[in-house]
Amino acid sequence: MxxxxxxxxxxxxxxxxxxxxxxxxxxxxxxxxxxxxxxxxxxxxxxxxxxxxxxxxxxxxxxxxxxxxxxxxxxxxxxxxxxxxxxxxxxxxxxxxxxxxxxxxxxxxxxxxxxxxxxxxxxxxxxxxxxxxxxxxxxxxxxxxxxxxxxxxxxxxxxxxxxxxxxxxxxxxxxxxxxxxxxxxxxxxxxxxxxRHAYFGFNNAQNCERVTRDPLNPLYNATTHGDLVADTPAQPDYPCCVQTDCSIPINDTTHTNYYGETYENINIGNFMSYLLTCNRHxxxxxxxxxxxxxxxxxxxxxxxxxTVESLYQPFEAIGIAGSTVVSIQNNNDGTANVCRNLLMKHRFQPGFTYEFPDSFGEDPLAANVNQVPVIKNNTFNFRVKIQQLSGIHYETVLVNCSKMVICQNEPYIKGMLISTQTLLALPI
Ligand SMILES: [Zn+2]
CATH class of the missing domain: 3.40.390 (Collagenase (Catalytic Domain))
Structure with a gap:
């Protein structure tokens, strides 16, 4: 039912x-x-x-x-x-x-x-x-x-x-x-x-949390019933009466709990409720x-x-071709095997405010919570700071690729390399 x-x-x-x-x-x-x-x-x-x-x-x-x-x-x-x-x-x-x-x-x-x-x-x-x-x-x-x-x-x-x-x-x-x-x-x-759900047990005798928030009230059971959390008010699964400003707690007089009590001071939008219109918390x-x-x-x-330190590390680090051509070997079929310097492309998870003080080129010096920052030009270790964890502490991302190359076949005509999508910049 x-x-x-x-x-x-x-x-x-x-x-x-x-x-x-x-x-x-x-x-x-x-x-x-x-x-x-x-x-x-x-x-x-x-x-x-x-x-x-x-x-x-x-x-x-x-x-x-x-x-x-x-x-x-x-x-x-x-x-x-x-x-x-x-x-x-x-x-x-x-x-x-x-x-x-x-x-x-x-x-x-x-x-x-x-x-x-x-x-x-x-x-x-x-x-x-x-x-x-x-x-x-x-x-x-x-x-x-x-x-x-x-x-x-x-x-x-x-x-x-x-x-x-x-x-x-x-x-x-x-x-x-x-x-x-x-x-x-x-x-x-x-x-x-x-x-548990914030409304856990609202309609049964075994688990129903009483509405009173006064620990001295003999009916008070917020720490032993319902969701076992004292600062989440007793509430039904679907509270009524969402207001324009849903950060203001509501009194739900249209629903009652197992004991026939109406509800008071429900904070709409608790993550463990079913009503997540706003004020999610x-x-x-x-x-x-x-x-x-x-x-x-x-x-x-x-x-x-x-570890906390793991949060400073990229979730992905893959090798990509840099812009420096190390060697070109003509395949005599309109392509050449081209070796370029290897760069490591690091991507960092969103949800954090980053600083990358060692960045250069088009790499970002900072990123906000909505971005997925990409750092790819550092050929040696670089530092990362995360605002949410510490305003002053740096962790280091280890990079050791400066002497390696990455080779691939690319269009090649009479001594000229033709652009491919994988290149960051075209050599002249
Ligand atoms: Zn659930």
Whole structure:
């Protein structure tokens, strides 16, 4: 019944374009095995100042013909590195204020024979994980469609229980991904880091969080019920009454919880809610729970973690031909084998404010959070600074390619090289 309810709301949302909602298949059970507060004797955390870095890896799941199946491919629904990098940027911007960071490792395209690319039960998704998941990363699988339970309706996102693996319906990571879809990515990642829905248990006796925020009130149970986070107000799954300025908390008098209480001071747009029209955010209490969950379950999370220093390094470094011609060997067929100096092209993940003080040529000296900076002219080590991590600290990217060459056949006529797309500049 709940699935039908969600589906109707989604239809309403699409038809009237009034409220941007999401549908998440992860509900009413604990993602991991953590309890909060931690059992006596376990690690405790005094603040959220310790940076935590998690590797992330993306998978596009297609059929054996290299296409999504079951539904026609719409423009922009195919593989898009831009779409993935949008998600990388958004994840970092969503979590960085709380000292949680993500290191993009890359993506792969999977051809999988699952009928119609439609994953209808946990056995199918587990098979995909077993075969393809990166063992040292949070995995983001994009499939044709996903159901979290047999017979249920498709959802747009789903975090596998007890697993750092998430599934998304195709079209989530596109060149022009909506802010709501990007927020869905943060939402599912929040589950992986052990967050419950902010409305968890709102309609049942076992888990219902009372509305009162007064710890002295005998009804107060915010730390033991609902999402177990004290600074997320009790709320229904779909709050009413979004205002023009949705940063102003609302009182929802049209819905009641299990105890018949109406809701007060709901902050619209919490990532773990279903209403992500604006004001998308995690609370400090949610950040605390994520950090605490990692520390309490170090063996579970640590294989997917990386160093802060890794954030300064490019996610890709590939050799490209420079502009200096080292040798030309005429092939006598209209081409010549041309060897040029080898440069390393470094690309850095978006979502950070960079400085590259050693850059020259067309390489940038700085980049903002929306850019994917490319550094390719340095033939020796160069420095990187990231504003979000430290305003003063530099890390070094190692480059050792100055004496190597890269050779390829290029058009060649009577002693003249003709331009090719791979060249940065034409020799005369
Ligand atoms: Zn969810």
């Amino acid at each position: 709940k699935q039908v309810y969600l589906y109707l709301l989604l239809l309403f949302s699409i038809t009237f374009n009034a409220q941007e909602t999401i549908s998440c298949g992860t509900d009413d059970f604990e993602i991991n095995l953590n309890a909060f507060p931690p059992p006596p004797g376990e690690l405790t955390l005094v603040d959220n100042d310790t940076p935590m870095v998690f590797n992330i890896f993306f998978h596009y799941v297609k059929n054996s013909d290299g296409q999504f199946t079951g539904l026609p491919d719409l423009p922009g629904y195919g593989v898009s590195e831009i779409g993935i990098l949008n998600a990388v940027r958004s994840l970092n911007l969503s979590f960085n204020p709380h000292n949680i960071y993500f290191k993009y490792l890359g993506y792969q395209i999977i051809n999988d024979p699952t009928p119609n690319g439609s994953y209808t039960n946990l056995t199918q998704t587990q098979n995909l994980i077993d075969e393809y998941a990166h063992p040292n990363a949070f995995n983001y699988f994009v499939v044709n469609s996903i159901q979290s339970s047999p017979g249920g309706l498709p959802v747009s996102g789903f975090a596998m229980p007890n697993s750092p693996n998430m599934f998304f319906t195709k079209g989530i990571f596109t060149d022009n991904t909506s802010q709501t879809n990007l927020a869905l990515t943060a939402h599912e990642t929040g589950h992986v880091l052990n967050l 995690f609370t400090n209490g949610q950040a605390q729970r994520m950090h605490q969950s990692v520390l309490n379950n170090w063996n579970y999370y640590s294989p997917c973690m990386n």
